[in-house]
Amino acid sequence: MSAERFRIGSLPYLNVRPLVAGLPEALEVHSPRDLAERLRAGVIDAGIVPVAACFEEGRYDVLDGVAIGCDGPVFSVIVAHRRPIEETQEIVVDRSSRTSALLLEVLLREYWRIEPRRRVAGLEAGPGDAPAALLIGDKAIRVNLDPGPYTITDLGAVWKAHTGLPFVFAVWALRPGLHAGALPSILARAKAAGLANPAGLLRPGDEFPGEFVLRYLTENVCFELGPAQKAAIERFRHALIEHRLLPVCHPLRYITA
Numbered sequence: 001m002s003a004e005r006f007r008i009g010s011l012p013y014l015n016v017r018p019l020v021a022g023l024p025e026a027l028e029v030h031s032p033r034d035l036a037e038r039l040r041a042g043v044i045d046a047g048i049v050p051v052a053a054c055f056e057e058g059r060y061d062v063l064d065g066v067a068i069g070c071d072g073p074v075f076s077v078i079v080a081h082r083r084p085i086e087e088t089q090e091i092v093v094d095r096s097s098r099t100s101a102l103l104l105e106v107l108l109r110e111y112w113r114i115e116p117r118r119r120v121a122g123l124e125a126g127p128g129d130a131p132a133a134l135l136i137g138d139k140a141i142r143v144n145l146d147p148g149p150y151t152i153t154d155l156g157a158v159w160k161a162h163t164g165l166p167f168v169f170a171v172w173a174l175r176p177g178l179h180a181g182a183l184p185s186i187l188a189r190a191k192a193a194g195l196a197n198p199a200g201l202l203r204p205g206d207e208f209p210g211e212f213v214l215r216y217l218t219e220n221v222c223f224e225l226g227p228a229q230k231a232a233i234e235r236f237r238h239a240l241i242e243h244r245l246l247p248v249c250h251p252l253r254y255i256t257a
Helices: 014-020 033-041 051-057 099-112 137-145 155-163 183-196 211-222 226-241
Strands: 008-011 046-050 061-070 078-083 090-092 117-121 132-136 151-154 167-174
Touching: 008 014, 008 033, 008 151, 014 046, 014 061, 014 137, 014 183, 014 211, 033 046, 033 051, 046 051, 051 099, 051 167, 051 226, 061 183, 061 226, 078 099, 078 137, 090 099, 090 183, 099 132, 099 155, 099 226, 132 137, 137 151, 151 155, 155 167, 167 183, 167 226
Parallel strands: 008 046, 090 117, 090 132
Antiparallel strands: 046 167, 061 167, 078 132, 078 151
């Protein structure tokens, strides 16, 4: 069965490219928050959604073996700050983030043990004059490559130092009832095809140099969802419960292709 028969949502970031390279060009593309809302409303059948949205919803089927995460520095989920984080009084949080914003909250409480003010903003043009800013996706890459007056702290690296675990930002989540059909296999095959030919992930007119793109997609971003990643998801979920950062926090329900 072809993927065209399903309504599939994706993200506007470089890190999703290996998962969607073999899928139709007509994928819906939205921010993490908006994509989660569209899946919740039933507008799409499946999407690469933040794990936090899966915690909240509790009814999605999560495709085993496929994720967007890291096992150390991820390069594209960062805090750009002018002063040491321990001295920062305010952090501007990218409103398009979901899981990353909650990861920051956990690390502020457990790792840095500070309580700066948090302010939500679009950050379309980067951190601007903010004293510190949480940035995700391609916006984070741009600032990381050219930080100017900012020091960069990589949240993937901090989580790894804090817990010894990888981190998972997003997963393929499917509406209930689709797990027995063709869609899980279609999505799993798309990942396998994308990772089998890294050079084929380069595109004419890419914003970032090809050498960087390949290094980022093969060294920084991890697309696996195995035992270590599942342990990390549970560690994160329990932290959200402990710190009361989500009103409900269901465990994930995994399905195989």
